[in-house]
Amino acid sequence: MGYGKLLKIDPLVVEWNYTTEYRHSYAEDSPFFIELGRGKLLGSRCKSCGFKYGTYRKYCMYCGSETEDMDLPFKGKVHSFTTCYYSGETFRGDVPYILVLVEFPGIDSLFMSRLFMEQGEKPEIGMEVVARFKKFQTFTVNDVYFVPA
């Protein structure tokens, strides 16, 4: 924190900026983010109880067993959606945008993603969507997104 900008005298209010560079490690989730760059969407299957996860994880939340990577189908359905007109500061330039929870056939849980549509098109629950991949990797979950199938 540096010297502040004076905002107010009584009471005395100053404004300062505090920034931190985070070293965000994807650690055991790394394969998911790396494979997005190869156009692959990884989910996880529990080796012990067989639960199939739509969002990648290395260990099963039910039995604690290690999971194995599995390819998710690119096609899924909108399970729920919302259009964001406000957001957190970081994404202020992106509004409006659509978030969806995608359900895949035969998979036991969901995947959250952005949905891109043509102007005038409206998302609906049950609508078929298909995964697309960013050409240049950002190494975030945004490297995959969905469009209407």
Add this chain to the structure above:
Amino acid sequence: MIILADSHRNVYMIAGGLTQFKKTNFNEDFRLNVKHSLDYALKDSGMKIDDIDGSVSAYFSDHLQGQLIAGAMSNDFIGLAGKPSKRIEGGGATGGLAFQTAYEEIASGTMDTCLAYGFENMSHVGTWRGNDIIALGSDASFDYPLGGFYTAYYALMATRHMYEFGTTEKQMAMVSVKNHGNAMHNPYAQAPMDITVDDVLKSPVVSSPIKMLDICLMSDGAACAILASEEVARSYSGKPVLIKSIGSSSDTMRLADRPFGTVPLLPNETPDMYKNLKYPGVHSFRAGRLAARMAYRKAGISNPQKEIDFAELYDAYTSSEIQAYEDMGFCPYGQGGKFIEEGKSMLDGDIPVNMEGGLQASGHAIGATGIMQAVYAFWQLQGTVHRHMGNNRLQVKNPHLGIIHSHAGTGAYEAVTVMEAV
């Protein structure tokens, strides 16, 4: 698995206090906020700070305040340095969990009197930045980088709830009208408003279907509750309120991880009510239902619909109040929209909910919120609303049992506490 640990000593709430919640309060810092709420509670109970054995502090975000270990700063400010203290953090459920921790301090025999206090000063960052910081209370690898923020997560839940059960935006708006209207009689409330369903529906969409007037506020404020053992409670002149039982539970942080299974049943429910319902799905706060079930079981409540006289429910979003009616067993799962439409949660309804305005209108100074709910419930059960608010409009008639409820994230932690007039 059934959790059935009996508490060992009866625990009472003997005093409470709160500051008015405000959009900004640059005239006093969080320590003075806490002190003001505490001074009120001490005066109300005839206690002195020396009578307090220890404390539990509640605040959510170090980043909102720009101050870490803020609990220690509050402790020495109010005269509790040298006494046992701990900080509890659990997102939106922070205050509710801290209140339960103070209960445990007494129930276990560790303390005879314990102060639970909570605060948050959210005005130190702007709304968009605040959204960002709070969004870091979601999965920072998979959810936040999408532009995920809490209104959006609740909107995803609401969209699915509407699809599954036919809940409408109008029903959601009714919650806002009720809570803002109730707050007109609460001098502590941040945003009392005389509004209509149309006003809510026409307010700007934040994240469809949730609109500006469906959302609680960011607030500055503090609240405190003094808890005591039976023996100590009897030695003070006021009217203590029994903390009958506590329940809590947790769920997956990521909405996407919510699996589909069967509904855990509350004591007033049967399996045939939910034959085809996949649960929890993303429309449900499973942890809320489990926390309620635990609290009801320990309190010996077999029909919450009949036995509970009022509730302070977590209405950060109007949709979440509707979902909470269902999680608490006030109506069958999926029927929350009808519950508000039929006026059952109104001041004069079957189970008045958020008589003082809830988070929607009283404000949501996160760490203080759960304790604010406890203070309101305490005043209701004492029958002293008039004395504390200067009017009797919000007093429920002769209440016997009340509950307070809060959740963190999209239900990652939930806390339900049953309080009883004795």
